[in-house]
Amino acid sequence: MDLPVAVLEKIRSDELRDAAVAEAPRPRTVIVELDLPMPKLEAAAPLRPDLRGKPRFRFAAPDSSAAEAGRKIEASKEDIASITGRLPETYLSAAGSFVVTANGEQIxxxxxxxxVSAIWPNAQRGR
Known part of the structure; x- marks a missing residue:
């Protein structure tokens, strides 16, 4: 498969990149990271007087970007399903990513x- 450099750069592993270019038939489990707006963190005043001077933070209230992100997640899920023939196995909300099983051509x-902002191998890291 002839993939542009910008697309190949999204695939964050040499092995996965090679599989995509070769259209390898073997399925692999990957993490598909979506290009979503980052949650906003804001400083908050401490609730107790004895905590004054100690930083405290909270996530800002969701705005219109939260609804936009929800639409993007759903559309991406459907697009992935149309490519692989099945819905992604799992959505990792904290990472804004799907767990997907796909062959090289599908990757x-x-x-x-x-x-999609990145595709990572779903590999267990050493501890």
Whole structure:
């Protein structure tokens, strides 16, 4: 598969990149990270007087970007399903990512999606 450099750069592993270019038939489990707005963190005044001077933070109230993100997540889920033939296994809300099983050709097609910022191998890291 002839993939543009910008698309290949989204695939964050040499092994996955090679599989996408070669359109390898073996399925792999990957993490598909979406390009979503980051939650906003704001400083908050301490609730107790004895905590004055100690920083406290909270997530800002959701604004219109939260609704936009929800639409983008749903649309991306459907787009991934149309590429792989099945819905993603899991959505990791804290990471804004889906767990997806896809072969090399499908990984390349998913990487072309404008809503995707990165594709990572779903590998356990050493501790």
């Amino acid at each position: 390349g097609r998913i990487a072309r999606m404008s809503s």
